[in-house]
Amino acid sequence: EPEVTQTPSHQVTQMGQEVILRCVPISNHLYFYWYRQILGQKVEFLVSFYNNEISEKSEIFDDQFSVERPDGSNFTLKIRSTKLEDSAMYFCASSEALVPYEQYFGPGTRLTVT
Amino acid sequence: RKEVEQDPGPFNVPEGATVAFNCTYSNSASQSFFWYRQDCRKEPKLLMSVYSSGNEDGRFTAQLNRASQYISLLIRDSKLSDSATYLCVVNRGSGSARQLTFGSGTQLTVLP
Numbered sequence: 119e120p121e122v123t124q125t126p127s128h129q130v131t132q133m134g135q136e137v138i139l140r141c142v143p144i145s146n147h148l149y150f151y152w153y154r155q156i157l158g159q160k161v162e163f164l165v166s167f168y169n170n171e172i173s174e175k176s177e178i179f180d181d182q183f184s185v186e187r188p189d190g191s192n193f194t195l196k197i198r199s200t201k202l203e204d205s206a207m208y209f210c211a212s213s214e215a216l217v218p219y220e221q222y223f224g225p226g227t228r229l230t231v232t
Numbered sequence: 233r234k235e236v237e238q239d240p241g242p243f244n245v246p247e248g249a250t251v252a253f254n255c256t257y258s259n260s261a262s263q264s265f266f267w268y269r270q271d272c273r274k275e276p277k278l279l280m281s282v283y284s285s286g287n288e289d290g291r292f293t294a295q296l297n298r299a300s301q302y303i304s305l306l307i308r309d310s311k312l313s314d315s316a317t318y319l320c321v322v323n324r325g326s327g328s329a330r331q332l333t334f335g336s337g338t339q340l341t342v343l344p
Contacts, residue, residue: 149330161276161319161334174331209275218264219323219330223275 120144122224124210130230131200139195139227141210150193151211151221152185154178161209167193200231233258236335238320244341249310253318253338255303261325262333265296267305268319270337276319279305310342 123142131137143150152164165175167185182198193212197204207228211221238255245251257265265282280287282294282303293306303320317337324331 151330151332153332160336161270161332163331163333166330176331207273213330218266218281220266220278220281221330221332222278225275 120146122210122212122222124208124224124227126227127225128228128230130232133202133231134199137197137200137229139197139208139210139229141193141195141224142191143193143210143212144222145191146214147212147222148215149173149213149219149221150185150187151213152195153209153211153223154206155209155226156206164195197229200229202231205229205231234335235259235324235333236320236322238318238335238338240336240338242339242341244343245310246343247310247312249342250306250308251310251340252307253305253320253340255305255320255335257301257303257320257322257333259322259325259333260301262322263325264323265294265303266321266332267292267294267303268321268334269316270319271316276321276334279318307340310340312342312344315340315342 125140150167155161165179166173184196207226209226210224213219213221267279268276270276282296286295291308295304317339319337320335
């Protein structure tokens with residue numbers, strides 16, 4: 119069964135450093151997403167991406183965040199200058215183009231900012 | 233009012249029991265509805281989409297009441313492996329069709 123993969127599984131970084139989280143969506147999916155989940159809290163939408171551009175983003179997705187599809191398989195989330203409050207689990211997801219847009223999630227990257 | 237509201241539980245039930253989860257959502261423009269399950273520190277996994285006419289997948293039955301903005305999930309003959317947090321998820325509506333809003337989840341423990 120095809121699945122979304124993410125690397126690394128765990129990233130530790132110092133405050134102010136840049137991090138790049140990587141995802142490989144399911145191969146025939148056209149829509150890609152990033153969500154985050156702070157420990158003990160609910161899953162929150164960050165951004166959706168289609169046809170090489172952002173289609174929707176939340177208030178959380180401010181100027182320190184960016185996304186990119188650098189090649190035909192990878193989808194990345196960059197955090198330019200990490201803050202302590204960026205510590206969370208970051209999930210990548212992908213979906214086909216059809217309603218109801220069922221989204222399939224990767225295993226996540228746990229980001230710890232010290 | 234929270235966008236998606238669920239009873240946090242926990243629900244502790246014996247194997248074989250039937251358990252029901254309820255969820256309400258505030259955005260009347262939402263068009264897509266889902267139940268996901270999440271095991272501890274793992275990713276959300278899609279359990280089922282929820283359709284207006286209600287739908288069933290094995291032991292799982294989902295219902296949607298658009299007028300009341302209410303979604304339910306029924307699990308029959310519960311198994312130990314059903315122990316997880318069940319997440320009610322809706323999209324934000326036609327202008328944000330793919331932006332999913334998650335509830336905080338209802339924790340289920342199935343006891344031997």
